[in-house]
Amino acid sequence: MTPASAAPLSFTDAHAIDPRPHVLIVGGGFAGLAAARALADAPVRITLVDRTNHHLFQPLLYQVATAVLNPADISVPIRWLLRDQANATVIMAEVDAIDPDARRVSLDSGTVHVAFDYLVLAAGARHAYFGHPEWEAHAPGLKSLEDALEMRRRFLLSFEAAERTSAAGERDALLTFVIVGGGPTGVELAGMIPEVTRHALHREFRRIDPASARVLLLEGGPRILPAFPPSLSDRAQRDLEALGVTVRTNCTVTRVDADGVVANGERIPAHTVFWGAGNQGAPLAATLGVPLDRAGRVRVREDLSVPGHPHIFCAGDVATVTNPDGTPVPAVAPAANQMGALVGANIRRHLDGRATAPFRYWNKGDLATIGRHRAVARIAGRELTGFVAWLTWLFVHILYLVGIRNRVTVLVQWAFQYATFQRGVRLITGTTVHRLLRASRAAHERRRAA
Amino acid sequence: MTPASAAPLSFTDAHAIDPRPHVLIVGGGFAGLAAARALADAPVRITLVDRTNHHLFQPLLYQVATAVLNPADISVPIRWLLRDQANATVIMAEVDAIDPDARRVSLDSGTVHVAFDYLVLAAGARHAYFGHPEWEAHAPGLKSLEDALEMRRRFLLSFEAAERTSAAGERDALLTFVIVGGGPTGVELAGMIPEVTRHALHREFRRIDPASARVLLLEGGPRILPAFPPSLSDRAQRDLEALGVTVRTNCTVTRVDADGVVANGERIPAHTVFWGAGNQGAPLAATLGVPLDRAGRVRVREDLSVPGHPHIFCAGDVATVTNPDGTPVPAVAPAANQMGALVGANIRRHLDGRATAPFRYWNKGDLATIGRHRAVARIAGRELTGFVAWLTWLFVHILYLVGIRNRVTVLVQWAFQYATFQRGVRLITGTTVHRLLRASRAAHERRRAA
Numbered sequence: 001m002t003p004a005s006a007a008p009l010s011f012t013d014a015h016a017i018d019p020r021p022h023v024l025i026v027g028g029g030f031a032g033l034a035a036a037r038a039l040a041d042a043p044v045r046i047t048l049v050d051r052t053n054h055h056l057f058q059p060l061l062y063q064v065a066t067a068v069l070n071p072a073d074i075s076v077p078i079r080w081l082l083r084d085q086a087n088a089t090v091i092m093a094e095v096d097a098i099d100p101d102a103r104r105v106s107l108d109s110g111t112v113h114v115a116f117d118y119l120v121l122a123a124g125a126r127h128a129y130f131g132h133p134e135w136e137a138h139a140p141g142l143k144s145l146e147d148a149l150e151m152r153r154r155f156l157l158s159f160e161a162a163e164r165t166s167a168a169g170e171r172d173a174l175l176t177f178v179i180v181g182g183g184p185t186g187v188e189l190a191g192m193i194p195e196v197t198r199h200a201l202h203r204e205f206r207r208i209d210p211a212s213a214r215v216l217l218l219e220g221g222p223r224i225l226p227a228f229p230p231s232l233s234d235r236a237q238r239d240l241e242a243l244g245v246t247v248r249t250n251c252t253v254t255r256v257d258a259d260g261v262v263a264n265g266e267r268i269p270a271h272t273v274f275w276g277a278g279n280q281g282a283p284l285a286a287t288l289g290v291p292l293d294r295a296g297r298v299r300v301r302e303d304l305s306v307p308g309h310p311h312i313f314c315a316g317d318v319a320t321v322t323n324p325d326g327t328p329v330p331a332v333a334p335a336a337n338q339m340g341a342l343v344g345a346n347i348r349r350h351l352d353g354r355a356t357a358p359f360r361y362w363n364k365g366d367l368a369t370i371g372r373h374r375a376v377a378r379i380a381g382r383e384l385t386g387f388v389a390w391l392t393w394l395f396v397h398i399l400y401l402v403g404i405r406n407r408v409t410v411l412v413q414w415a416f417q418y419a420t421f422q423r424g425v426r427l428i429t430g431t432t433v434h435r436l437l438r439a440s441r442a443a444h445e446r447r448r449a450a
Numbered sequence: 451m452t453p454a455s456a457a458p459l460s461f462t463d464a465h466a467i468d469p470r471p472h473v474l475i476v477g478g479g480f481a482g483l484a485a486a487r488a489l490a491d492a493p494v495r496i497t498l499v500d501r502t503n504h505h506l507f508q509p510l511l512y513q514v515a516t517a518v519l520n521p522a523d524i525s526v527p528i529r530w531l532l533r534d535q536a537n538a539t540v541i542m543a544e545v546d547a548i549d550p551d552a553r554r555v556s557l558d559s560g561t562v563h564v565a566f567d568y569l570v571l572a573a574g575a576r577h578a579y580f581g582h583p584e585w586e587a588h589a590p591g592l593k594s595l596e597d598a599l600e601m602r603r604r605f606l607l608s609f610e611a612a613e614r615t616s617a618a619g620e621r622d623a624l625l626t627f628v629i630v631g632g633g634p635t636g637v638e639l640a641g642m643i644p645e646v647t648r649h650a651l652h653r654e655f656r657r658i659d660p661a662s663a664r665v666l667l668l669e670g671g672p673r674i675l676p677a678f679p680p681s682l683s684d685r686a687q688r689d690l691e692a693l694g695v696t697v698r699t700n701c702t703v704t705r706v707d708a709d710g711v712v713a714n715g716e717r718i719p720a721h722t723v724f725w726g727a728g729n730q731g732a733p734l735a736a737t738l739g740v741p742l743d744r745a746g747r748v749r750v751r752e753d754l755s756v757p758g759h760p761h762i763f764c765a766g767d768v769a770t771v772t773n774p775d776g777t778p779v780p781a782v783a784p785a786a787n788q789m790g791a792l793v794g795a796n797i798r799r800h801l802d803g804r805a806t807a808p809f810r811y812w813n814k815g816d817l818a819t820i821g822r823h824r825a826v827a828r829i830a831g832r833e834l835t836g837f838v839a840w841l842t843w844l845f846v847h848i849l850y851l852v853g854i855r856n857r858v859t860v861l862v863q864w865a866f867q868y869a870t871f872q873r874g875v876r877l878i879t880g881t882t883v884h885r886l887l888r889a890s891r892a893a894h895e896r897r898r899a900a
Binding site for chain 2: 011013052053054070071072073075077079080083084089090091092093108145146149156157160163164166202203204205206207404405408409412413416420422425426427428429437
């Protein structure tokens with residue numbers, strides 16, 4: 001379609017001049033993008049809708065939260081990724097609801113409707129708070145760039161506020177960092193914080209010693225990294241403890257509030273709590289009107305279509321799929337990529353009148369870094385630890401980052417950080433210290449009164 | 451002072467254990483930082499207070515606004531810069547008011563007071579809207595990182611919204627970018643936008659042609675870059691016009707609203723208006739209770755002290771100073787640096803009982819870039835244009851950037867951009883497209899009704 005050659009129709013009316021089947025993809029993450037690419041040469045018209053303008057490399061989001069990387073280092077405009085795919089249009093919008101029977105979705109608070117012939121729901125997941133949505137305000141999770149910037153803000157501001165206060169109890173709470181959830185996100189976050197407190201902030205404060213900060217990783221189950229083999233869980237815990245992180249397993253969090261957390265009945269005063277404990281499918285999934293699992297994810301059929309709606313597919317973290325051996329397919333980037341690609345292929349099969357294919361997850365391996373130059377990994381059945389695992393982690397992440405520019409800038413930031421122990425992105429934006437101080441002071445007064 | 455060796459006093463009580471004169475510096479920009487550094491070996495206790503945690507390299511702020519650089523590429527934590535200066539403490543806080551007679555300032559909405567022996571007010575400037583503060587919501591200026599991120603957001607969102615609309619008039623307004631003010635900020639912003647519309651967004655849209663965007667630079671005076679020699683103003687205008695920018699001089703803006711601007715009586719429908727037309731001293735200056743100039747800046751004495759208050763000095767954009775030849779000292783980084791250094795030296799002289807020295811501005815030159823590889827410059831009396839001026843501009847800006855990491859990452863971003871025409875930081879965060887769409891649609895309806 002040549003832009004500006006004639007008065008263009010709105011993207012909602014394109015079917016009037018384009019008779020090709022319309023594939024609507026909701027979400028520009030790994031799954032949505034893979035689906036769009038799998039349909040590059042198909043005789044379809046694709047519209048990819050995302051509420052942001054960028055594809056995000058979520059596996060490195062914790063490095064934005066801990067001031068290593070810039071937001072732009074791990075994100076790329078979706079329309080740049082699809083610029084050469086002539087059958088795809090990218091629209092920035094938030095989808096409110098799906099009407100599976102009328103085959104249309106509504107955008108912009110219900111004011112705009114878009115019809116589809118096929119729908120790919122790849123809207124991802126949000127954090128889950130075990131039925132306590134009120135905890136979110138006190139314990140942000142890590143899914144979007146905004147989440148990461150909020151974490152970075154809280155993290156860096158704690159030291160600023162601690163330098164200003166003269167009350168010892170308040171200072172201790174400001175220098176206590178609690179991470180709830182011992183999965184890869186929690187482990188990687190917990191491993192990065194001691195780097196900052198022990199090295200990056202060295203000599204910069206006059207009234208506090210940032211190295212005295214406490215980092216606690218709380219895991220409800222018997223071991224951290226439960227999806228990894230037990231030997232790697234043990235190694236990861238020892239590596240974290242060597243960095244000064246306190247790891248508590250079998251530790252149930254029953255309360256999160258402005259004063260900290262209550263874990264196994266013990267009140268832990270902490271100004272900064274990060275959440276890495278659970279996910280739930282995007283709220284949009286509920287508008288499909290089909291059964292969801294406990295985590296709000298769509299129970300898809302084997303070919304990733306939605307039961308009763310062969311024209312609607314789900315891919316990525318919004319879907320729940322089981323391996324033939326009964327284990328769940330994990331919510332990781334490679335799984336989302338594979339699901340998206342299969343959905344694209346299955347839409348082609350459906351168009352051709354062929355039978356769709358079932359999803360088979362190919363597990364390329366598991367990887368988690370711990371701090372500066374350690375990691376644990378299981379790749380092709382082999383277990384790796386320490387520096388070798390860390391190098392593998394580094395190589396894999398650079399390889400899968402989208403775009404030459406991001407690869408170069410991430411390598412530059414990492415090299416700089418490795419050589420100097422400094423953080424490149426120690427930037428607090430979008431808030432005032434005063435707001436934090438008031439909250440910290442109020443929590444301190446409550447603790448003293450209690 | 452050894453951190454954590456004893457229960458530390460609050461920074462407001464430090465005088466109880468430290469008898470050295472207390473120099474309080476408000477603002478961690480070029481002026482405040484230069485003052486702190488000039489006092490590195492002086493027998494004083496320094497507290498530098500800034501509302502942000504970072505020193506900002508303002509001359510490159512327009513490159514954050516136009517998606518070339520990351521916020522962190524041009525900013526450095528203030529406390530990192532002063533980490534080795536043992537007599538300096540950095541505090542993140544917003545100063546509300548100065549009581550010059552009691553020699554103290556109030557922070558945190560008046561709840562905290564800090565006494566000083568010497569005060570250095572280096573709080574900078576904000577945009578001035580010719581007595582129309584209501585214009586600010588429609589035409590953001592460019593002083594802080596938040597300002598630059600807001601500009602970037604509006605700039606990038608316009609194209610997203612234009613791709614979605616089917617109304618030609620609305621699309622034209624979305625693709626019209628008006629810059630008010632032909633000083634260096636306005637010229638550099640205007641020169642960057644065609645780069646993006648003609649190259650960086652190439653092939654990415656299906657319903658609009660970004661290259662059809664209009665860029666208008668409106669200057670109230672008879673020529674752009676009024677502080678430069680007329681021959682360079684002419685050259686800059688020709689260079690901008692060669693890039694497709696419409697330059698209008700003697701053009702008075704009488705209205706800025708959600709529908710665009712009214713300039714010389716003509717209504718220009720535009721969704722995006724940027725402001726580069728005027729500055730006023732930080733509001734904090736007014737709490738000194740001394741005469742200010744029309745732009746709200748402090749009329750300091752020759753030694754940069756405040757009339758009637760020999761212990762209070764002003765430096766940088768918050769002060770108004772005149773050269774011996776009657777011309778004003780410009781509000782540029784080198785002037786702020788020189789003022790800050792002199793204030794530090796004058797405080798030392800005052801402590802020693804010596805006479806303070808007068809400020810003499812040493813003009814190192816003027817520089818402004820225009821687009822991709824052009825600039826105009828006057829350095830040591832010589833005028834430079836075109837590619838030579840651009841190389842000079844590049845060299846000077848890399849040289850004055852603080853920190854090796856920032857120099858390397860800025861060079862990487864520039865090299866990437868130069869080689870590929872791509873923008874590295876095309877990231878929209880902190881808003882929803884829906885809010886913009888509603889505003890754009892409402893403006894369109896108003897225009898149709900009119």
